[in-house]
Every structure is written in structure tokens, then in C-alpha cells.
Amino acid sequence: MNLLNNYFLNSAFFAQSGTESAVPTAVSQVVDSAVPIQAWTNSMLVPIVLGAVGYLFIQHGVVKSKAYFAAGAVAVLLAVGFALGFTPGTFDSYVLMAFCAVATGGGIGFLTAREPVYAALGFATAVLSVCGVLFMQSALFIAAATMIVYAGATIIIFLFVLMFAQQTELRTYDVQLNNPLVAAAIGAILLATITMCVTKNNAILPVRVDSTRVMSAASLPDSLSSEAGKEASKKLDAIDPNLRYVPKLTAGLGRSMYTDYLLAVELAGTVLLVATIGAIALAQRTTETQS
Amino acid sequence: MFEYLKQSWPTLWPTLGAIGVILAFVPVLGLYMTFIERKLAAYVQDRLGPNRVGPFGILQAIADAIKLFLKEQIIPDHVYTFLYFIAPTFSLMTAMFALVVMPFGPVPTEYTEGFRYIVAPGIDIGIMMMIAISSLSAYGIILGGWASNNKYSLYGAIRSCAQFISYEIPLGLSIIGIIAASGSLNIEQIVSSQGGAIWNWNIFWQPLALIVFFTSALAETNRLPFDLAECEQELVGGFHTEYGGIKFVLFFLAEYTHVVTVSFLTALLFFGGWHFPGLTGPVDANLGGMLLRTFVLVFKVTMVVGFIMLLRWSLPRFRFDQLMGLAWKGLIPLALLNFLCVAIVLTYDLPKHYLALTALFLVAGSMVSARHLQHTINRPRSEGRPATNVNLTESAI
Numbered sequence: 001m002n003l004l005n006n007y008f009l010n011s012a013f014f015a016q017s018g019t020e021s022a023v024p025t026a027v028s029q030v031v032d033s034a035v036p037i038q039a040w041t042n043s044m045l046v047p048i049v050l051g052a053v054g055y056l057f058i059q060h061g062v063v064k065s066k067a068y069f070a071a072g073a074v075a076v077l078l079a080v081g082f083a084l085g086f087t088p089g090t091f092d093s094y095v096l097m098a099f100c101a102v103a104t105g106g107g108i109g110f111l112t113a114r115e116p117v118y119a120a121l122g123f124a125t126a127v128l129s130v131c132g133v134l135f136m137q138s139a140l141f142i143a144a145a146t147m148i149v150y151a152g153a154t155i156i157i158f159l160f161v162l163m164f165a166q167q168t169e170l171r172t173y174d175v176q177l178n179n180p181l182v183a184a185a186i187g188a189i190l191l192a193t194i195t196m197c198v199t200k201n202n203a204i205l206p207v208r209v210d211s212t213r214v215m216s217a218a219s220l221p222d223s224l225s226s227e228a229g230k231e232a233s234k235k236l237d238a239i240d241p242n243l244r245y246v247p248k249l250t251a252g253l254g255r256s257m258y259t260d261y262l263l264a265v266e267l268a269g270t271v272l273l274v275a276t277i278g279a280i281a282l283a284q285r286t287t288e289t290q291s
Numbered sequence: 292m293f294e295y296l297k298q299s300w301p302t303l304w305p306t307l308g309a310i311g312v313i314l315a316f317v318p319v320l321g322l323y324m325t326f327i328e329r330k331l332a333a334y335v336q337d338r339l340g341p342n343r344v345g346p347f348g349i350l351q352a353i354a355d356a357i358k359l360f361l362k363e364q365i366i367p368d369h370v371y372t373f374l375y376f377i378a379p380t381f382s383l384m385t386a387m388f389a390l391v392v393m394p395f396g397p398v399p400t401e402y403t404e405g406f407r408y409i410v411a412p413g414i415d416i417g418i419m420m421m422i423a424i425s426s427l428s429a430y431g432i433i434l435g436g437w438a439s440n441n442k443y444s445l446y447g448a449i450r451s452c453a454q455f456i457s458y459e460i461p462l463g464l465s466i467i468g469i470i471a472a473s474g475s476l477n478i479e480q481i482v483s484s485q486g487g488a489i490w491n492w493n494i495f496w497q498p499l500a501l502i503v504f505f506t507s508a509l510a511e512t513n514r515l516p517f518d519l520a521e522c523e524q525e526l527v528g529g530f531h532t533e534y535g536g537i538k539f540v541l542f543f544l545a546e547y548t549h550v551v552t553v554s555f556l557t558a559l560l561f562f563g564g565w566h567f568p569g570l571t572g573p574v575d576a577n578l579g580g581m582l583l584r585t586f587v588l589v590f591k592v593t594m595v596v597g598f599i600m601l602l603r604w605s606l607p608r609f610r611f612d613q614l615m616g617l618a619w620k621g622l623i624p625l626a627l628l629n630f631l632c633v634a635i636v637l638t639y640d641l642p643k644h645y646l647a648l649t650a651l652f653l654v655a656g657s658m659v660s661a662r663h664l665q666h667t668i669n670r671p672r673s674e675g676r677p678a679t680n681v682n683l684t685e686s687a688i
Contacts, residue, residue: 091295117437121374124430140416144423148463152426153456156433160452163437163445250476 044195052188055111056180096136103129120158127151141253301404309410313390321547326352328600335604362536367439370533374438379534379541382431386548389424392417393555397565397584398479399574408585409479417478418470418560422463425511425552429455431545432513436530447529450519450611457618458510458517464626465503468633469493469560472643482564486571492563496646499629501561503622508556510618512549515603519611554595562591 054072080101106129109122127150134143257265296303326341326349333340341348366372396408414420429452436448470476472493473484485491494501510517521529531542558564565574565584574584609617636646 121434128427140414140420144416144419147423148419148426148459152423152429152459156429156452156456159433159437160449163433163449250470250474 044199045192048188048191048195051191052184055187056184092136096133099129099132099136103133116162117159120155120162123158124151124155127155305406306410308406309408312395313387313410317387317390317548317551318544320551321544322352322356324547324550324596325355325543327596328603331597331600332604335601356540359540360537364536364538367533369440371438371440374434375533376538378431378435378438379538379545380431381434382428382545383541383548385424385428385431386545386552389421389428389552390548391424392420392478393552394478394482394559394564395555395585396588397574397581398482400477400479400483412479414477416476418466418476418481418556421478421552421556422459422466425549426455426459428511428545428549431542432530435534435542439530439533441533443526444530444532447519447521447526447532450526451513451530454510454513454517454519454614457615458507458622461503461618461622461626462507462511464623464630465500465507466560467626468497468500468630471630471633471637472496472646478559482559482566483574485563486566488571489563489568490644492561492566494561496643497561497629497633499625499632501557503626503629504560505553505557507618507622508553509599509602510614512553512599513546514550514599516606516609517614518608519614550596550599551592554592554599557595558588558591562595564588564591 103126106122106125106127110119110126111122113119113122127146131143131147131151134140134146329351330340330348332338341351344350344354366375391410392414394409398407398409398412432451432455433448436444436446436451439445469481473481475481475484485493489495513521518529521531526532531539534542565588567587570580570583570587574581633646635641636643
């Protein structure tokens, strides 16, 4: 329903923003009711460290018994229920939380699965649930792109290779990490950094679409973006400078990708180019050894 | 929760109604498509086809369904049980989930109250969402093949996986031209851009795109010219060798749902959707007009379904290297060529009907690539081919 609501909100916003209406206030209410940005406390480090320790235990084979696992699962469920009881939420937010929970479950499955195929499936679950989260945030394009690129192509190729290379019994490198301590440390630091950046105010400086740039989507010519659309993005500016211009047309999307997000697109292209060259080089070497 | 439901009921019930229509129609459609397919096959092969159960054998489909549902559920000992059960379910789920953004009747571009012929109207990325979800349908097949723990099933699954990944590229590339010309990813917008004269239908501007799209979409459905995943002579039954009864039905239904999806997409993107000479312009809320338009759309879809079914009995199955060659050497360059033409026309603001010139490119391009393909196809298999992953796969299979 969030999707439909946002659709109404967007279309109403871009259609009628020329005239004074109640829609901008509705948008600002939505913005206000979002998670407050200043939420970082040092106690957030505790679950991260606990998670890392738990991961190490699993890796060292300490937590093997199913009873321990069940106890952990029950504890997590209790904690989630407790948190939900105190979180004022709507139907949307519960759906969102369900997606987040499934994504976390997929990630845990990915880390703890003994067989590579199940690990890949856990990864797929995580990616698809993240797509669900993106859908709930009305980030439709990026959700569909993630679905096509990661779930639809990358993980399928993983499965392809895993199924071909499957051995009758598992190798040690399938089951045990070489250096779980380093892995856990790096993971914990990364997670702490990301949490800090997300929750601490102005840890990441807001990057805005540069509307003074000539070809930027925010400065589309009138044929591609109506006056109403420009007015709307100005009003969005006034409400929250972090809100971005939402391109309505496919042309606007293309413009935005090749101007505002040019660096990301170019970097992705470079990565693909390197991968292609690498694939060609590997294939060539195979031919030489065969002949 | 109750309050929430009460509040959102006006926007909720059309969605639930559309979901109900899809859930009710797809199984029946799948059932009767098997019957129609058998009748068509009989017609092609100069037989009578099923004619015992009911008048003209029309109840044969129901008899088949009852038989399949009441069959004993056999679970082989060697399968990975969890994935073995998940696979057919996932297969059908992705096939039906792709129908979410597909209009199955006339849908106005502006949202109106009341029932509408689509589950999720006004999704800005419509067609892209559809491609995204149908790209997931490879999971059902590959999981089924792997969970069966059977060499032939696995080979079938891996063949189909390679096929899926290859044919997704021309499928996506062929639609880009249409998107660029109509300026929207939304299927309703694409259809409404084809209103007016019959010459506005996309097939008359971009026949090349139609051919590339239809071929690669057919490959995505795993139907006969492309059904290497279940090649009986080589792989027993392919990925569904170990499946019987209702689990097999789910796989089968998924395949037929894919056929329906492809036919709808072809009709909507290339044949003007619910537009017909004399029945153009914006969609009105008039009930008779709506029903007439629905009939027009369904008629077009039926034609495409019939064409797909006749194709099955006209073309032999591809060899694996021919299959890969067709995608990588034939369809992808053609799709790029088509997109180049569209881009030129759009950039220099030429009249849209200049795009009909792609027909010339079609003739030239397909002649060139057909000769090229002929060369590669007729080359004996042992003659020095570079060892790529694809060929590794093939030699292993």
C-alpha cells in the first residue's frame, strides 16, 4: 500500500504543486515521521561485538548443538517482539520489518550454511528481501535493477558453477575459514562504521543533485520536465535538502543516470570491462594449454 | 489492523479483485491450453486428437487434471527434500508474479476508481519489473534439477540456465527501442502511445525488434524450438524427470503461464494492445467499450498463442551450439542495430515513420547474419572452436 500511496503522493505532488495545496505538508509529515537521524549511541557497538563473537563461536564449532541454536533463535524472536511492542508502527512498517528480518535471516543462512549451494540460496534470499525493502521505499528502478543483475544473473551463475563443481564430500575450505578472527574483526569494524554513518547526524554529507549543471536531470528542458516538476523540486528543497528530484519520465531517468550519477555508471562500466578482459584472457590461456 | 483495512478498502478491493482474476484464470487457462495444443498438434499431424471425453473431447483437460491431482505422491529417496518441494512452487510463483504489472484488459493511463484490469497500475518501471521477475524463474528450474540429485536432471537444469542468461540480453535490448520511442517504461503508456491509426502500432515501425523480442521470449519460455532443458532423446525428461503428479503440474503450469505472459507482452508492446482500427483513442469507462477492448486484446493474445503452438510443430529442436550462436551472433547484434536506428531517428527528430526503414535493415541484417550463422552451423563440431565456458558446458553435457 505504501507503493500506491507514494504513487498518489508523487503524482499529486508533481501535478498540482504549481498551485498551493496540502500535498507539501503531507510530504513534510512523511519526512518528519521517518526515523530520527540523530540516533547514534555507543551502546550500539554491543550487539555488533556480540554478533562477531557469536560468529567466531560458530566458526570454531563451539555452537553445534541444535538446542543452542534454538535458544538463540528464541532469544532473537523475543527481542524482536519486545522491540516491536515499543515501536509505534503502521502496516507498512511491519511489512518493511518483515523484509528486513528475512534479509537478515538470509544473511545468517549465507554465513552458516555448510553446503555452498545453500549458502548461495541464502545470499539470493538476502538480495531478494533487500529488493523488497527497496520496493517499500518506492525505489522501484534500483530494486528492479538489483533483481535483474544480482538475483537474476549473478547468483544464477554462482549456482551454475557450484552445481558443476560439486564434490561428493565437502572440502575444508567449504566448511572452515582460513582466518575467522580477521574476517570477524573486519566485518565488525565495517558494520560499526556503516551504522555510525547512517545513524550519526551529518556523518555522511548530503550529496545533492547539482541543479546548476547544464545537463542535470534537475534542470531538464521544458519538453522533458514540466514547470510543475521544477516547482516541485524547489519545494522539496525547502522541505529537506536531502530529498532529490524524482524523474517522472524515462528520459529523465536516463539523463539523471548519465549526469548526476555519471561517476557510478562509469565505474560500473569499467568494472564490467575489466571482467570481460579477464574472461577473454582466461579463456585464451585454456586454449593454449589444451593445444 | 481492522481500521487500516477499512480505511484502505477503496484502493484495496480493485487490487484484490485483479489478483483473484489472475489466480482464477491462470490454472484454467493452463489446463485448456494443453487441450488446445493437443488439438492443434492433431490438426498439424492430420490426426483427430482427444475426442472421447465430452463433446469434441472438451472435458479431456479436466480428466487429465483429476488424474494428475489424484496421482500417488512419490518422493525419491535420493532427493534433497526441502529444495525438491520448493522448486516447483517457486517456478509457478515467479511465473504468476510477473503478471502483476501486466494489463489483461484496457487500463487508462490515469488512475480511476473501481475495478481495473491490472493488479498494480501506474508502476513507472512496468516492463522492467516484468523482466526482473521473469529473470528469477530460472531458480525454479535450476533448483528442481539440482534437488533431484540426478545426472540428467542436473544437465537439463544447467542447459536451461545457460539459455536463460544468454537470451535475457537480446530480450532486454529489443525492448529498449520501444521504450525510447514511447518515452515510458510503463506498459499502459506504451500501449496508449500506439493509439490512433493502425500505422502507429510498433510492429510497423520496429519489425526487427518484434522478431528479436519474440524469438528470445520464446527461448525464455523453454518451448519446443528451445526446449533443450527437457530434450527427451538425450535427457529423459530434463529437470522434471523426478517429479510426478501435482509437483509436475506446477512446473507445467509455470511453462504455460510463461507462454501466456509472452503472448500478452507481444500483443501489448507490438500489436497495439487493446487498440484496433475504429477502436482507438483514450480508454473510456463505458462498460461496452471496455468489454470490446478486452475482447480485442484477448483475440490478439489468442492469435499469438496459436502461432507459438504452431511453431512447436513446425521447427525442430536446436543443437546447443546453434542455440548459443543464435543468441550471441544473431539476436544481440540485430537488437543493437535496431536500437541504433531508433536512436538515430529520435536524436535527429526525424518523423517517427522513418523507423519503418528498419524493415530494410531487417532484410539486410538477417540475410548477413543468416549466412554467417549458416557457416557456423554447418561447420562440423570437431573443427577448431575456441574453448569457452559455453563449450566446456556443452562437451560435459
